[in-house]
Amino acid sequence: MFRGKLLQALELALKEGRLHMSEAAGRLLLRRAAAQDFVVYSKPPMAGPEQVLRYLGRYTHRIAIGNERIVAHEKGEVTFSYKDRTHHGVRRTKTLPGTEFTRRFLLHVVPSGFVRVRHFGLLANGVKVHRLARARTLLGTPAPPEPSPPQHESWQDSYRRLVGKDPLLCPACRVGRLVVVADIPPSPLPPKTSSPSRSP
Secondary structure, three states, X not given: OHHHHHHHHHHHHHHOXXXXXXXXXXXXXXXXXXXXXXXXXXXXXXXXXXXXXXXXXXXXXXXXXXXXXEEXXXXXXXXXXXXXXXXXXXEEEEEEEHHHHHHHHHOOOOOOOOOOOOOOHHHOOOXXXXXXXXXXXXXXXXXXXXXXXXXXXXXXXXXXXXHOOOOOEOOOOOOOEOOOOOOOOOOOOOOOOOOOOOOO
């Protein structure tokens, strides 16, 4: 039914000259379209732009795991909650060594040169500045004010803000302050040597 309604509307537009092509070319396209199987999937309408942004934001701006899912961090192990999809989404907890938890977390970091969201049209990176300025000129809309430059935050301040603890507080006496006296560069890995072959 969808195919029939669409082709009928196209045929009417062709007769009225709204397709800007010859009738012979239009008839050929209509015949080709009629010979194709149409697969139509109509999704229910979204509940407004706010719901669309919330839906997309969960994929474009999410991190690997939210703070609320981390249950405990003790003795070098991390316990977090997850949904067990094999048992109808039951909420369970899992404990991993800190190194394994970190490895899995870093699998979600986008490699250098890759981006989570690619823009097209007006917002394509190569033409964004020129095309947005042109669009604002045509619409008579003033350009938004320039954002203030971001304030650089040290890793110590970031840690205090996110974790709520002072990373430079001595873990032993809880009074003294840790002071960096030198940076020790990582030692190079020894070259791989092939193991000597053994005779059977």
